[in-house]
Amino acid sequence: EIVLTQSPGTLSLSPGERATLSCRASQSVISSYLAWYQQKPGQAPRLLIYGASSRATGIPDRFSGGGSGTDFTLTISRLEPEDFAVYYCQQYGSSLWTFGQGTKVEIK
Amino acid sequence: QVTLRESGPALVKPTQTLTLTCTFSGFSLSTSGMCVTWIRQPPGKALEWLALIDWDDDKYYSPSLKTRLTISKDTSKNQVVLTMTNMDPVDTATYYCARMDGYSSTWPNFDYWGQGTLVTVSS
Numbered sequence: 001e002i003v004l005t006q007s008p009g010t011l012s013l014s015p016g017e018r019a020t021l022s023c024r025a026s027q028s029v030i031s032s033y034l035a036w037y038q039q040k041p042g043q044a045p046r047l048l049i050y051g052a053s054s055r056a057t058g059i060p061d062r063f064s065g066g067g068s069g070t071d072f073t074l075t076i077s078r079l080e081p082e083d084f085a086v087y088y089c090q091q092y093g094s095s096l097w098t099f100g101q102g103t104k105v106e107i108k
Numbered sequence: 109q110v111t112l113r114e115s116g117p118a119l120v121k122p123t124q125t126l127t128l129t130c131t132f133s134g135f136s137l138s139t140s141g142m143c144v145t146w147i148r149q150p151p152g153k154a155l156e157w158l159a160l161i162d163w164d165d166d167k168y169y170s171p172s173l174k175t176r177l178t179i180s181k182d183t184s185k186n187q188v189v190l191t192m193t194n195m196d197p198v199d200t201a202t203y204y205c206a207r208m209d210g211y212s213s214t215w216p217n218f219d220y221w222g223q224g225t226l227v228t229v230s231s
Contacts, residue, residue: 035217044221097157
């Protein structure tokens with residue numbers, strides 16, 4: 001089973017700043033199978049990025065994903081107030097889905 | 109418009125069996141490629157994938173919980189049911205169901221989610 005480790009655990013930034021979130025896999029992940037979700041308090045997760053770098057429907061272009069193999073990143077180019085949330089990476093492989101432990105992006 | 113809604117008991121006792129129902133609309137589980145999954149989230153903790161069922165009635169389970177989980181579907185009712193046996197306080201969590209579309213560019217990810225239902229395990 002592939003384990004996903006996200007860092008940092010918490011990112012304290014101000015609106016307008018750039019956020020870079022990391023997701024590291026214990027084994028190589030097929031890029032097509034790596035996704036990012038955003039979760040706000042009291043809400044269900046929302047699909048942000050799939051296939052490592054493709055934005056889901058309705059996701060603003062300030063969100064971008066990249067990486068390959070075992071190292072993936074989610075970048076928010078300029079944080080808007082509504083972007084402060086928890087972000088999870090997720091992968092699929094061998095008929096299993098696993099999530100990282102999440103990165104909280106909080107207002108500094 | 110795709111929607112999913114979870115239902116089930118808010119409180120179960122230790123050792124009891126939990127039965128959750130996901131009722132959905134806007135798609136059919138008899139359509140090739142469609143899947144419904146269950147994911148849970150303990151309070152303040154991360155998401156954990158539990159089980160998935162596809163249009164062809166193939167079922168997939170988390171290895172760590174496989175012996176306790178059963179997922180099934182009722183296509184005519186647009187429902188997916190998850191049962192989890194031998195509940196323990198550590199199983200206290202919000203349980204979500206979500207959809208995966210095997211013929212969408214978003215495969216193998218979960219594009220629509222229910223609001224979740226909080227299940228507390230306590231005597």
